[in-house]
Amino acid sequence: MSNGTRKLLQGNASCVHGALYAGMRFFAGYPITPSTEIAEVSSRELPRVGGKFIQMEDEIGSIAAIIGASIAGSKVMTGTSGPGYSLMVENIGYAYMSETPVVVVNVQRGGPSTGLPTKVSQSDTQQARWGPHGDYTAIAIAPSTVEDTLTETIRAFNLAERFRTPVTVLLDEVIGHSRAMVKIPEEGEYEIINRVKATSSPEEFEAFEMTPNLISPMPAYGEGYRYNVSGLTHDTHGFPTNRADEIPIKLNKLRDKIMNYVDEITKLRVEFMDDADIAIISYGSVSRTALQAASIARQAGFKVGCIQLCTIWPFPEKEIKALCENCSKIIVGELNMGQIVEEVRKVISDDKEIHTLQRYDSEILTPMQMLEKLEEVL
């Protein structure tokens, strides 16, 4: 689809067009509802731009393939749902450790296990933060509409490339399967960030060099730079280390390369909050419910505002604290048994009431349910 075209697209297709705009040239995946269209559209579109699509034998192979392709210089993505993400978790950890830029889209459905294939959920929110074992800092973003799925997927690629890290895009069944008119952006309309390439000679090259911003240049395999890629804790050359003075350097790097720039990663949509007494905090498709409910409540004269987490991880602690300062009550709405509300509790002082609105019966929260909750807490 050419730049500037407007077309009715599904959220999953919108995601792929965002990825292509960002420069995705390799996709490996294994189809799973409700993410299958991501693989389908990728398989159709990638060959047209000289890219490669591979349907792998399973999700473990899929994540392994995109890590390899990324190290070989491609911008890469895979798309899956909860059960597939669970299988990918081991190698996502490998991507954190080897500092490999990959974009993993999880179109959430009900769980645990194979759960509810065709039904909506947001119950993988904490998995996106703590999927793999070990200490690392995760980036996860949550689009909320078909249109912003395109732009947020571009952002996911930019963050992955810039910080040399996996980025999880948390979609859900409602967004993935909804359709709306989407415009494919013009060339140059959005900034595209590519990984920093090595400028040193291959002989002087230090694969995990401690640069001032902690991002080590990343040449593609085959460009003449030889280095070791390992899941073992490694030194700045990429070789395994057990040295007590080197281990924290690596682990701090995984954290600080992201947390030092957290303000540039955090993104919120804030509506009706100026004089709000009650704040609704939500993300993904639920933020659309919240906006609808808040606009109805506003019309009726009630001071209700909305805070939407466009970036979920790192959790925007500072911003949530500041935005809620003048509110007496907070409602956290999510399609799970309470995965983000605990993060909110960590940063909100005790003098404010925190209420939960959780739905996990396979349907999206309705504006009426949100309004009933508002009525209850008013």
Place this chain on the structure above:
Amino acid sequence: MCAKLLDKIEIPVDRYELRLSGSGGQGMIFASVVLSEAIGGTGEKKVVQSQSYGPEARGGASKADVVISANEIFYPKAMKLDFLLAMTQEAVDKYYPDLKDDGMLVVDTALVTEIPTDNYYGIPCTYLAREEAGHAMVANIVALGAICAATGLASMEALTKAVLNRAPKGTEDKNRKALEIGYRELMKLKTEKEAAK
């Protein structure tokens, strides 16, 4: 507890909400996609289409919502329907309560026998599709023609273009015919209704 907020709220008036409902395999999702393309393609209005279906390929309840607005559409699904198409008895039983008091109901009278109101348009879509258009499979397209006549949300030209764009090759004539039948039948009912007033 005394009602504080709920007494005062009003359903937003800047949204027009349709639901196309039936069972899996009747093409409700397809029809909703085509309708959304015809409406959204003009660029005048925003449109969001969504659906709900079970894991089976045939059978089981299937519904698709189309929300249209001049403004940003917050909630992507229907809240209170302005329009309901019901292609099975189960669908009309299940979704009629979601229809606004002054909402519009269209039912496939070839498959729905008990209709909970006198205020509806009944068209035997499945029968007409089979007998007149050449295949029962285009019953959803007959219904689309009826929606076009009933609501005026899209022009027949735009709708025909959108249908033919997505329909498999070789089915053009059946689909074109189906659209015309639906349009014609609903216009007939509309005129009768006006006359009765």
